[in-house]
Amino acid sequence: QVQLQESGPGLVKPSETLSLTCTVSGGSIKNYYWSWIRQPPGKGLEWIGYIHYSGSTNYNPFLKSRISISVDTSRNQFSLKVSSVTAADTAVYYCARFDYYGSGSDYWGQGTLVTVSS
Amino acid sequence: EIVLTQSPGTLSLSPGERATLSCRASQSVTSNYLAWYQQKPGQAPRLLIYVASSRATGIPDRFSGSGSGTDFTLTISRLEPEDFAVYYCQQYGNSEVTFGPGTKVDIK
Numbered sequence: 001q002v003q004l005q006e007s008g009p010g011l012v013k014p015s016e017t018l019s020l021t022c023t024v025s026g027g028s029i030k031n032y033y034w035s036w037i038r039q040p041p042g043k044g045l046e047w048i049g050y051i052h053y054s055g056s057t058n059y060n061p062f063l064k065s066r067i068s069i070s071v072d073t074s075r076n077q078f079s080l081k082v083s084s085v086t087a088a089d090t091a092v093y094y095c096a097r098f099d100y101y102g103s104g105s106d107y108w109g110q111g112t113l114v115t116v117s118s
Numbered sequence: 119e120i121v122l123t124q125s126p127g128t129l130s131l132s133p134g135e136r137a138t139l140s141c142r143a144s145q146s147v148t149s150n151y152l153a154w155y156q157q158k159p160g161q162a163p164r165l166l167i168y169v170a171s172s173r174a175t176g177i178p179d180r181f182s183g184s185g186s187g188t189d190f191t192l193t194i195s196r197l198e199p200e201d202f203a204v205y206y207c208q209q210y211g212n213s214e215v216t217f218g219p220g221t222k223v224d225i226k
Contacts, residue, residue, distance in 0.1 A: 035215070045155075045163065045206055047215040058213050061119070094162055103168040104153035104210050111162050 002027040004095050004109035011115050012089075018082040018114055022095030029053050029076045033098040035105060036069060036080045038091040046091075050098045051078055085116045120145055120209050122218035130226040137194040139221045141207035146187045148211030154183055154192045157220075158203045166205075167192060197223070 008020035022034070035050035049059035051069045059067055063082070071078040082089055092113050096105040121144040131137055141152065150170040155163035165174040167183035170190055180195040194201055202225050207218040 037217075044220050045157075045208075045217040047208075047217060050215070061214065098210070098215075099168075100210065103172070103174060104151070104165060104208060105155070105163070106165050106168075106174065108162040108164075 002097060002107045004097065004107055006093060006095050006109045006112040008112065008114070010113060011117065012085055013118050014086055014116055015084055018085050018089060018116070019079065020093055020095075020112065020114070021077050021079045022109060024076045024078075024097075029071065029073055029078065033100045034071065034078045035096050035098040037094045037096060037105070039094070039111075040088075040091045048080065048082075048093075050100075087116050090114065090116045119214050120147065120212050120216050122207055122209060122216055124205075124207060124218040124221045126221060127219075128222045128224060130224055131197055132226045133197050133199055135197050137192075137197055137201070137223055139192040139194075139205055139223075141185075141190040141192070141218050143188045143190075143209060147190075147209045150186050151209060151211035152183075152185070152190050153208045153210065154181075155206045155208065156201075156203050157206065163206060194223075 003025045005023045012018045030053045033050045036048040051057045066083045068081045092111040094111045095109045097107040123142045125140045152170045154167040157163040171183045182193045184191050204220045204222045206220045
């Protein structure tokens with residue numbers, strides 16, 4: 001059973017960089033795409049972007065200038081960086097496996113709340 | 119960007135009733151790569167349906183998906199108490215993945 005776990009600071013100051021890591025267990029990170037999705041408090045889901053285990057990426061065009069997703073196959077992890085954060089970046093951040101040509105986002109982490117505040 | 123519109127915003131029903139949720143896309147969804155997710159408070163979304171009509175592993179058969187092109191439907195044949203939640207559609211046929219705003223199914 002594939003499991004995903006997000007980790008990283010729960011509080012980030014405005015204008016700084018938000019950094020999160022997702023650790024995949026119970027299966028290899030290879031042969032799949034892996035995504036980040038966020039949900040501001042009380043709102044809907046927003047796709048941030050995804051990365052293939054080979055390193056190719058695709059980002060939400062509205063966030064593209066501020067985000068970076070990377071993968072470390074040796075550690076079975078992938079990571080998200082969001083630069084120049086504001087209060088609007090406060091959200092629960094989820095990582096998920098993305099079966100691009102099949103079942104969509106089939107495995108999700110539990111999510112981690114990141115608050116942007118001074 | 120493919121914009122997904124879900125209706126209604128809120129659906130108030132009683133246990134045992136049938137729920138019909140709609141998801142409409144601003145342009146045709148490639149290969150009907152349309153998924154439905156259920157989300158309960160404080161939990162991560164859970165995949166219910168993928169490629170418009172295929173049930174995910176472990177999903178009860180009271181959940182069914184249909185549709186193609188730009189119009190998709192999630193049907194819950196008989197609502198169980200645990201089905202009251204928010205439901206999101208997602209298209210992933212376009213390289214730019216998008217979610218709908220969600221439909222809340224609450225108890226009447």
